Amino acid sequence: QVQLVESGGGLVQAGGSLRLSCAASGRTFSSYSMGWFRQAPGQEREFVRAISRSDGRTYYADSVKGRFTISRDNAKNTVYLNMNSLRPDDTAVYYCAASPRDYGLEYRAGYDYWGQGTQVTVSS
Numbered sequence: 001q002v003q004l005v006e007s008g009g010g011l012v013q014a015g016g017s018l019r020l021s022c023a024a025s026g027r028t029f030s031s032y033s034m035g036w037f038r039q040a041p042g043q044e045r046e047f048v049r050a051i052s053r054s055d056g057r058t059y060y061a062d063s064v065k066g067r068f069t070i071s072r073d074n075a076k077n078t079v080y081l082n083m084n085s086l087r088p089d090d091t092a093v094y095y096c097a098a099s100p101r102d103y104g105l106e107y108r109a110g111y112d113y114w115g116q117g118t119q120v121t122v123s124s
Contacts, residue, residue, distance in 0.1 A: 007021050026077070036094060
């Protein structure tokens with residue numbers, strides 16, 4: 001069982017930056033691939049970025065290419081999402097998720113555990 005708690009959301013102007021953090025419980029954090037998803041009002045939850053457990057390979061959605069980066073600190077049981085050049089259409093609730101696998105990381109079904117989410121609002 002893994003419990004995930006996101007933090008770092010808030011209100012930011014377009015063009016600004018935010019860093020989201022996701023703290024995981026347990027001593028086996030390094031054995032999980034981690035992902036970030038987001039969900040805007042009235043829309044499906046969509047993939048943003050992921051990082052694999054084995055080799056640190058990262059995956060990204062085209063909409064955030066060159067703007068968002070994902071990293072992890074296994075010593076702190078934490079995964080981060082650094083978001084730059086934010087746009088109003090980045091506004092959403094951002095969720096982190098954990099998977100015991102190295103595949104399927106771009107799909108919601110690939111994850112076994114989810115956090116409660118943190119709101120990010122980008123004003124124009």
